[in-house]
Amino acid sequence: MMNSLLKKLTDLIYGTKRAKRIYELKNSGEKVIVADACKGIITTDKTNITLGLDWVKSQRAVIMLTQKNIICGKWSIPINSISDAKLTKLKTLFGGAQVLTIQTVDETNYQFGMQVNPEWTNQKQLLLIVEDGNLQYSKFSIIVRLILILYLGYWVYSRFF
Numbered sequence: 001m002m003n004s005l006l007k008k009l010t011d012l013i014y015g016t017k018r019a020k021r022i023y024e025l026k027n028s029g030e031k032v033i034v035a036d037a038c039k040g041i042i043t044t045d046k047t048n049i050t051l052g053l054d055w056v057k058s059q060r061a062v063i064m065l066t067q068k069n070i071i072c073g074k075w076s077i078p079i080n081s082i083s084d085a086k087l088t089k090l091k092t093l094f095g096g097a098q099v100l101t102i103q104t105v106d107e108t109n110y111q112f113g114m115q116v117n118p119e120w121t122n123q124k125q126l127l128l129i130v131e132d133g134n135l136q137y138s139k140f141s142i143i144v145r146l147i148l149i150l151y152l153g154y155w156v157y158s159r160f161f
Contacts, residue, residue: 002095007115010037019062023071030066033123038063038100038114040072049088049099049111049133063100063112065126070102072112081105085126088133089116099133 011017014037024032039058061073070077084103089096096116103109121130 003116006095007036007117010115013037014060014062016062020064023064023066027066030068032064032066033125034065034117034119036063036114036117036120038072038112040075040110040112043109043111049090049101058113063114065120065123067125070126072110075110077102077104077110079126082126084129086129086131087120088131090133100128 016035016037020032020035024030037060039060040063041054041058043054059073059075063070063072068079070079070082081104082102083105084101086101088099088101090098098114098116098120100112100114100120101109102112120128
């Protein structure tokens with residue numbers, strides 16, 4: 001229930017249905033198989049999914065899997081150039097999430113974080129390895145969380161005591 005509500009909300013904010021419709025109109029004959037609101041990064045590490053500064057400055061766009069490409073904002077990745085694709089399912093504070101990790105034949109590594117969407121596991125266009133995973137926290141992410149917790153504690157203390 002929470003997963004579907006969050007997915008609908010993020011899709012509404014990002015305009016996922018509109019982006020899909022516009023892409024299909026501009027590229028007649030190419031069908032969008034799956035579309036989702038996402039955050040995407042290019043990373044040097046193809047295996048670890050780490051919360052860190054990369055995600056703060058990530059590209060926020062609609063990711064679309066078509067018959068020929070994966071499109072996300074300014075990136076267009078031909079399916080025939082993908083050497084490895086993995087969908088990692090995660091549990092977060094706000095429900096489920098998933099990260100699509102792609103490595104191309106030229107060894108460029110992409111990670112796309114999005115809300116849970118079973119359409120990714122049900123599609124047949126892109127061969128995916130699906131696995132359960134855990135998030136790793138960078139030093140930056142841990143420091144930001146500690147600062148927020150300390151500030152919240154200070155605010156509660158100063159407000160009520």
